Amino acid sequence: MSTNQEKIAITGFGAVVPGSYGIEALDTALKADASEAAKYDLRIEDFVPQKFLSDKRMMKALSRRDAVGLAAIEDCRKHAKINATTFAPERIGMYVAAPQSNSTDNHYYVDAIEQTKNEDGSYVGRKFGSTCMGSKPTTLLMGLPNNVLCYGAMVLDARGPNSNYTSGEIGSHMALMMGARQVERGRVDVVVTGGYAQHSDPVTVAMLQSNGWMSSGVNRFATGAVFMTMEKQSSAARRGAKVYMNYVGAKVRSLAAGPDFNGMNPATIQLCIQDLLKEKNIKPEQVGMIAMSGHGFPELENHEWTAVKAAFGDALKGTVLLASGLIFGQLMETGGLIELPIMASIAETEQLPRQMLAKESATTYDRSRPYGLVIRSSYFGDASAVLVELPGSHA
Amino acid sequence: MVAKRRVVITGMGAVSPVGHNMKDTWEGILAGKVRAGAITRFDASEFPSHIAYQVSDDFVFNQSLVTEHERDLLTNFGTFGVQAADEALKQAGLPHAKLDAGRTAVCIGVGMGSPDFAWYSEVYCGQKYDHPAIKKHMRYYPQVLSAVVGRMAKAEGGVFTVHTACASSGQSLGDAFELIASGEHDVVLTGGADSMVNPFHVAGFCLLGALSARNDDPKTASRPFDEARNGFVLGEGACMLVFEEYEHAKKRGAQILGEVVGYGVTESAYRITDLHPEGRGPIEAMQMAVDDAGIKASEVKYVNAHGTSTLLNDRVEALAINKVFGDSAAVSSTKSVTGHLISAAGAMEFAICVQALRHQVLPPTVNVIKQDVDCKVRLTPNQPTSVEMDYALSNSVGFGGSNTALIAKRYEA
Numbered sequence: 001m002s003t004n005q006e007k008i009a010i011t012g013f014g015a016v017v018p019g020s021y022g023i024e025a026l027d028t029a030l031k032a033d034a035s036e037a038a039k040y041d042l043r044i045e046d047f048v049p050q051k052f053l054s055d056k057r058m059m060k061a062l063s064r065r066d067a068v069g070l071a072a073i074e075d076c077r078k079h080a081k082i083n084a085t086t087f088a089p090e091r092i093g094m095y096v097a098a099p100q101s102n103s104t105d106n107h108y109y110v111d112a113i114e115q116t117k118n119e120d121g122s123y124v125g126r127k128f129g130s131t132c133m134g135s136k137p138t139t140l141l142m143g144l145p146n147n148v149l150c151y152g153a154m155v156l157d158a159r160g161p162n163s164n165y166t167s168g169e170i171g172s173h174m175a176l177m178m179g180a181r182q183v184e185r186g187r188v189d190v191v192v193t194g195g196y197a198q199h200s201d202p203v204t205v206a207m208l209q210s211n212g213w214m215s216s217g218v219n220r221f222a223t224g225a226v227f228m229t230m231e232k233q234s235s236a237a238r239r240g241a242k243v244y245m246n247y248v249g250a251k252v253r254s255l256a257a258g259p260d261f262n263g264m265n266p267a268t269i270q271l272c273i274q275d276l277l278k279e280k281n282i283k284p285e286q287v288g289m290i291a292m293s294g295h296g297f298p299e300l301e302n303h304e305w306t307a308v309k310a311a312f313g314d315a316l317k318g319t320v321l322l323a324s325g326l327i328f329g330q331l332m333e334t335g336g337l338i339e340l341p342i343m344a345s346i347a348e349t350e351q352l353p354r355q356m357l358a359k360e361s362a363t364t365y366d367r368s369r370p371y372g373l374v375i376r377s378s379y380f381g382d383a384s385a386v387l388v389e390l391p392g393s394h395a
Numbered sequence: 396m397v398a399k400r401r402v403v404i405t406g407m408g409a410v411s412p413v414g415h416n417m418k419d420t421w422e423g424i425l426a427g428k429v430r431a432g433a434i435t436r437f438d439a440s441e442f443p444s445h446i447a448y449q450v451s452d453d454f455v456f457n458q459s460l461v462t463e464h465e466r467d468l469l470t471n472f473g474t475f476g477v478q479a480a481d482e483a484l485k486q487a488g489l490p491h492a493k494l495d496a497g498r499t500a501v502c503i504g505v506g507m508g509s510p511d512f513a514w515y516s517e518v519y520c521g522q523k524y525d526h527p528a529i530k531k532h533m534r535y536y537p538q539v540l541s542a543v544v545g546r547m548a549k550a551e552g553g554v555f556t557v558h559t560a561c562a563s564s565g566q567s568l569g570d571a572f573e574l575i576a577s578g579e580h581d582v583v584l585t586g587g588a589d590s591m592v593n594p595f596h597v598a599g600f601c602l603l604g605a606l607s608a609r610n611d612d613p614k615t616a617s618r619p620f621d622e623a624r625n626g627f628v629l630g631e632g633a634c635m636l637v638f639e640e641y642e643h644a645k646k647r648g649a650q651i652l653g654e655v656v657g658y659g660v661t662e663s664a665y666r667i668t669d670l671h672p673e674g675r676g677p678i679e680a681m682q683m684a685v686d687d688a689g690i691k692a693s694e695v696k697y698v699n700a701h702g703t704s705t706l707l708n709d710r711v712e713a714l715a716i717n718k719v720f721g722d723s724a725a726v727s728s729t730k731s732v733t734g735h736l737i738s739a740a741g742a743m744e745f746a747i748c749v750q751a752l753r754h755q756v757l758p759p760t761v762n763v764i765k766q767d768v769d770c771k772v773r774l775t776p777n778q779p780t781s782v783e784m785d786y787a788l789s790n791s792v793g794f795g796g797s798n799t800a801l802i803a804k805r806y807e808a
Contacts, residue, residue, distance in 0.1 A: 061667070090679060094662060098558070100537050101507045103519060106595050113516050123516035125594065129441030132598035140599025141667055141794065143507065145558040150795035153664040159676065161660045162797055163566050166505070166537045167556045174555055178570060181577055187683075206524035207532040252553035256496065259468055259533070259542035268551070275497065380542050382554060 007233045008183050010388070011241040012080020013341040014072040014194070017224035017328045018042050022052070023079050026341055029327065030353035037355045042222040042329040043200050044068070058151055061138060065099065065223070069148035069196030072225035074155060076192060080229040084157065086190075086239060092158035093188035095179030096149045097171030097195030097333040104201045105143025108136040148196055148225075160188045169293075170252055170376045171195055171333045172226075173384035177250035180230055189235055194227030197332035213297075213379065220296030222329030226337035244344040246389040248371065251276040255381030263381040264300060269307035272383040273375060277311075280387055284315035288369030288390065289346065291339035292358065293376055294323025295330035300377050305358075307383075308375070319369070320352060321361035327353075336376040340388060343372040347390040367392065399576045402656075403806065405649040406489065406637035407746050408482025408586075410475040411733050412448035412630050415455075416482055420743075421750045424732050425779045427761040431613040431628055431734060436592050437512065444606035446613035447592045448630035448734025450475060457481065465543050468534045470508055472739075473543070475633035476588030480544040483584065487637040489548065492647055496551035498581040501544050502571040503635070504563025505537035505556050506589030506738040509596055540588060544635070548584040558738065561701070563587055564634070565741030565791030565799030569658040571638045572801070581643045586635035589738035597629070603668065605705060617735075618762035619702035619728035620709050620770040627703040630734020634742040636749075653749040656786070657688030657802035668794050669707060674715030676798045677701075677790060681719045684788060684800035693723040695802065696784035697751055697775070699744045699758070701792045702728020703735055708792065713770035716790075724788070726772040731762040741791035745801050748787035752805040757782050 015022065019029035019040035029040075049067035052074045053059055059067060109128075112135050116127035141147070146164040153162065161182045165171040172195035179191035199205075199221040208214035236243050253272040257263045277284065290312075292304045301323075309316065324339050325331070331338065346352060350365050357363075374386045409416060412430045413423035423430075431448045439445035456474040458466060460481050469477065484490055510519075510532075518526045533539060537556045545554035557567040564587025571585035591597070600606045607626035609616035617628040644651055661683065663676030670676065685692050698720065700712055709728075716726055729747055736743050751758060757775040766774060784805065791799045 125512040126438040146795040258546035
């Protein structure tokens, strides 16, 4: 409940997602028809991080997952027109949503593990203590969940407040919310916030499939990263930055039922939406665009849709309903962010990305409804929502 | 002016190598009970460093705190976290108090977790993705512990999981402070849990040369600020605290243990492991915390240093502390008694600050035989010392460059 009334502007985006390597390429992805979108590689195997990152030494220290994250930060920096003198380093904050370390981060130890084998093929754990010393010295560092925060801070010389969330699907909204708080507090002049994800390693996929949480043969996990800059409107105006939209607020909620992977329900998501709208004194009919996950997990998609219908009722008529996951897959920690530049694009051009529209969506954007809402949910019973004020509205 | 509500501490819980609850942990720190020894969790004999501070084998996990499903998913440090959370919630009177669940949250720092050697050799190396162990691989997700304690706390207001290496729970506490101060929540269960005492993380730290190899004398291996220090010693454990909005706590008659008055957080933006040689990062974090608390630096009488017992950290941190506080604050690193709890360190060390203020006693310096001349800080005496103080600060510094500083204030009703 901040008493500070100045709006928080979103002044730049960076994105590396399937079909769009760089924010400038997003428009092309938004215009793609179904057959083009179907060709997008969700794992972005052909993405070359070096095209965004020039520091070769840094590239050697990064896993591919981290390099994707860092590329999106660099993309964001350029889009927001931030250079080394735009902001004082101690006034740049970073709030990041990151995936947890996974078992493949220890891949550099495989040779050392194999060297412990006896003649009978059994492994001897004790020997690993000596064989491991021939492994890559930075193996532990490669798997740190805060690598992108660290290297991103170096790239930007961002020395201000920061944090790093390993909270799965809603982590990115947590990062936005906490980063915005620092802007409100006046402890930073700009915050770079976002998330990155890569969950397509074989162990994770096998785990989900063996538990029946992902259909065998269907892997919608996507690799990607999205970052944005947020600063007070006065800061944006002072430096002539373009304002793509204004951040209004965010909310997170939880079912608080424990790690039951099938634990989500629509009521938690609905409460999250209603709490946020109520806190910001926004009526449902003022929301012109809603983005849901559309990430390929049917139960969650149904829960989100049920919650949206319950929260909005008749106000849903005429609302643009987006499901970015239909194109970009399940972006996990990156999810809930790419929708923002998409909404900015719609607000500017009034062109709707046909392949991303939910069945019940309006087919035109109503400028008299100036707000956009992005919602996310997770199998752990977490829900989040972010509210933005769209540019050029005629409210 | 942005609204900033008062944040108090109403519950604390701990499981550590020193003791399996907060009282035993605190008394063990005062008594300098160093329980470092050879690693027994796995055969670590061939590692260059094979010592650690382990939670003792007589730790009994209260299984009634979790469902059978949750028990299957919890790693060892997950059980530490659950038990510490239970202690904190009970002290805060929260299992029975009627709270607005939508304004209650969890925000904890959780460690990286790792499957054991057998899993890697049998499952991973052979790419046996249909192995039965794969089904339970979710136990290595940090959100699992957060989700369990979220259920325990009825945290319908959100469950946050934070990871910034050794600064994780310094940041989770700081985030919890922000969530309440901003008005978003009234109660946040916060803290951290970790154990990196497993082959792959011990390997990782050995490869970096970060661990003390004083295997023949584990009890003096962790010696922050000593001239003969040669690396840190891994510990394991958990510490959880209940942060609560002041008026909310008063209204329900909660016991107030202390107050959180300032939070500073910076990024060194320098290197992934090394601190900036001039203390850039920690200096600003401590100063930010002091400014946030609205006090003078000279009012802080105790600094619980990150103090890992590595050559670089201790020297640079001492420089940073000196720059901000001069000689006005006594300094100690309690890692010589607890070991380095990694993601749980920040929470544990802040809890120690709260205890120090409650009892008006400085924790002793342990294992400093000869203070390094390059570490010019006024160390606390070698025994617990009574002192009048109103403010104490806890520092945390992590791989990846995050630095946190949290200031606790003595609470007087």
